[in-house]
Amino acid sequence: MRKFGGLSAVLCANTDNQRRFALVDCNNFYVSCERVFRPDWEGCPVAVLSNNDGCVIARSQEVKDMGVAMGAPYHTVRGQLAQAGAIVVSSNYTLYGDMSARVMRVLADYAPTIEVYSIDECWLDWSGLSTAEINTRASAMVRAVRRMTGIPVSVGIGPSKTLAKQMNRWVKKQPLDKTNGFMDWATVEDPESLLSACAVGDLWGIGRRLQATLERMGIRSALDLRNAQPARIRQRFGVVVERIIYELSGFSCLDLEAVEAKKGIVASRSFGQPVETLNELSEAIASHTTRAMEKLRAQGSLAAYLAVFINTNRFAENQAQYSGRFGMRLPVATDDSMRMLRVARHCLECCYRPHFRYNKAGVMLADISSSRCEQTDWLTKGDGERQRVLMQTLDGLNKSYGSGSVFSAAQGIDRRWQMRRNFRTQAYTTRWSELPLVR
DNA sequence: TCTGGGGTCCTAGGACCC
């Protein structure tokens, strides 16, 4: 996820008042995806759990109203959810990823430039449009997304990304019939009172730590921050917070960003049950390595660094704790899974310690470069080409027949360590065998 | 019993070079 990138100095603040940004955010996205295929869940409380069924990571409005917090450990709210008759499902990323792509395709028709910001959010550049044009376009777009994908969205519009983001949060608090799903900063009657009603910690870019420090300085609301002295804030908190001041004043410092190749790729999972043996850890690491390398090839990159990490359960206080990590730099960058599997196995052996109950393992790839400027190694040149064809074939098969159809034996078959997904719904849109049935 | 996964950016400080 990108965060406040782009311009390196606030001096570049764009004073062109024609800038208009729209932020489209899917409402309760994971829940909405599930409801598209289970319309009977409309109006019922629905919660989606994280990987391993550990935490609540998406909530329908009904569940939010019950006071269940984002990220709440499932075991602490299970009783409450059951009592309310809530529907609880494991997360189904195959479905959400596909639904997200459909939403983004619709949005792309409504602006010359878009920036896919996360699985459920997208920025649109509406610079130069009049307030009336924005009104018409936003209204049509919200209806089109709903009609073509079934997903309800909210849109916030403003002269800077920060204000558009804030409008997006405000629109979600309003009754739908009052806003039609969008709000434009340009049409707000009393902007100062809106800003003063917004706690500084609710601003985009101000987390819990910064909120606490700012409040100690007497800066409690978004309005307080907007009225603070930029130079003083920069000295104390750096350029990131200074930019927020300008953005709140309507001067855009953050532009749309092009989607670039990832600079680091992580694949990790908690285990469904604790794991102690090197063999089982090795299977999990092989799986994660394979997944990470698939992502690497999908973006057309090579990696020259791999690290393995393994952790015991940090919440189990009465248990011996250990977290190991070992990384290796490769002489030549590669996208070959087979080679990386050997490197990963070696890294694991270097950081493994026996007699611990491990609960999580993962792999990181770094030193990423484009495969177009590959450095060849004359010793292994012929191999490289053969490996490339093999990898392409594997990726192709897994794409056509479903992920995991063809895999390396190192990943194991039993996979006792695999995560729990006890309440998974179907891959309605991406597997022939799981298409929704109409009776 | 049970507590997710995957990212980005900024800053400070040290090493090293000329």
Next chain:
DNA sequence: TCTGGGGTCCTAGGACCC
């Protein structure tokens, strides 16, 4: 006694986001 100064690269840690 006097003992340069500036630039770059790398890394670790902090903070934030979805």
